[in-house]
Amino acid sequence: MQLLILNGPNLNLLGQRETSIYGNQDFNSFFNELKSQFPTLQLEYFQSNVEGEIINKLQEVGFSYDGIILNAGAYTHTSVAIGDCIKAITSPVIEVHISNTFSRETFRHQSYISPNAKGVIIGFGLQSYTLALQSFL
Template structure:
């Protein structure tokens, strides 16, 4: 069996669907996870969300050791966490950063990004569909594409 693709989410993503839907959309995190399960086919997934920075760092380290790829939406920690940056720099699997909105087009404090310099690719501004694109890319990068 192949190693799983980890899909990790940071703070407040558990509120998707109700928190600022004009920015983040109406899909819940479970809606996104269900679409990813369907799209994954035979590729195993580890789907997790936390509001705690240290837990996210631990999961990034676990993904590096046990996963084939990592899809990460660090949410607000994108703009604040050097610890997440350092964990990503130590990651030895492809990492794809996802943002539902386009942080570069939003508040000035969202212009700081500690995640992007440490990842393979970034998908931003495409809403929930960005996760699906990230999974397709992860499968391609790890040779798990189904023909």
């Protein structure tokens, strides 16, 4: 099973930014743990701070991969284009958020991704990604 984990803006700063919300672990070390935990899966990781690069990656893999785990960061709440892209591709997408977006600022309660996602996992820290992987098994 081939799966992509796709992270959006500022998630390259995990372990450094707002550790009270996002924790102390950087994503690369967490991704290595996921690969060890799920050795039978073909896991790929991509991160970009650029909306167009996220869309390009979704289009690149969105017709051939078995699934995509997407944390679009702040683009979740602003990008109609990413929402439209998810609607256009055939690979199922699980929307993931590390924090509970509903316990944060009101603008974070809206998602342009959720209506076209297979499911949404919110608020379990980095374990949100583990839960998303398990949902594909």
